[in-house]
Amino acid sequence: MVSQNGGQEVSAIIATFVFILLIVVIIILFLVFIKRKNKLLTEKQQAKREFENAIAETQIEIREQTLRNISWELHDNIGQLLTLAKIQLHQLDNTNENVAEVSDTISKSLTELRALSKLINPDALKxxxxxxxxxxxxARFNRLNFIEATLTINGDEEIIDDKAEIILFRILQEFxxxxxKHAKASKLDVSLNYENNLLTIIAKDNGKGFDKSEYRLNKGIGLQNMKSRGKLIGAEIELESELEKGTKLTIIHYL
Incomplete structure (x- = not known):
């Protein structure tokens, strides 16, 4: 009997030990789960903050570029038109022909100002x-004779997320x-191709191009910056170039 009771006590002790060990393991696993969950939440929140910061920085860059464009246009285009109108006014001899020339110059100035009014809005892309x-x-490139540019849209236009639009526009603006400024191109062709919830953007110039094996040049035109921006919205960026044959930018964005 003593031996039997002793065996029961040992079994009870072992069972208790196993139960306590099981509880400890469950607690450890639970704590590990909570720790990993908190880490994932922290990483998600950090990624969200980085994305929002990238969007904010991109918006600022677009505004700065827009203001630079406006400054150039005011000085080089509208300023010249108004100066010409002033000269024409001084040369007036009350002939209908001269009056018509002044009127035409002023009309062109007003057209340029109306075009600028669309760009000067800091929330234009919204x-x-x-x-x-x-x-x-x-239209601005062609109007100011910067380059002979075309835009072609293929397929039915689809709605793009506002933040993705900002990123895509900034990537193209860099190109x-x-x-x-640098490619010495005379032509620029841009196409938007919508198909099966996919937007493919192709921008191509006939400039001097560059050797892709030379990383320094790639970095110089912002290739890495374009790719990092594209990564924010899940877009694929590819840049092809050949010396004296131009450069081609391809953006693939899933809608």
Missing amino acids: NIMLPEALSLEI FSNTI
């Missing part, structure tokens, strides 16, 4: 779709800036 924003840019 009020217009990406195709219209690009159309304004292309346009390089094409006009």
Whole structure:
């Protein structure tokens, strides 16, 4: 009997030990789960903050670029038109022909000012779709004889997330800036292709191009910056270039 009771006590002790061990393991697993969950939440919140910061920085860059564009246009285009109108006024000899010339110059100035009024709105991209924003840019390039530019839209236009539009516009703005300032291109062709919830944007110039094997040049035109921006919205960025044959930017964005 003593031996039997002793065996029961040992079994009870073992059972108690196993139960306590099981409880400890469950608690440890629960704490590990909570820790990982909190880590994931923290990483998610940090990623969200970084995304919002990137969007805010991009909006600021767009505004700064827009203000620079306006400054150039006021000085180089509208300023010249108004100066011409002033000269024409001094040369008036009360002939209908001269009056018509002054009227035409002033009309052109007003047209330029109306075009600028659309760009000067800091929230322009919130009020217009990406195709219209690009159309304004292309029209400006042609109007100021910066470059011969075209915009082609294929397929039915689809709604793009506001933040994605800002990122896409800024990527293209960087490419346009390089094409006009550094590529010595005479033509710029841009196309938006909508198909099966997919937007493919192609921007191509006929400039001097560059050797892709030279990373320094890639970095110089903002390739890495374009790719990092594209990554924020899940867009694929590809830049192709060949010396003396131009550069082609392809953006693939899933809608």
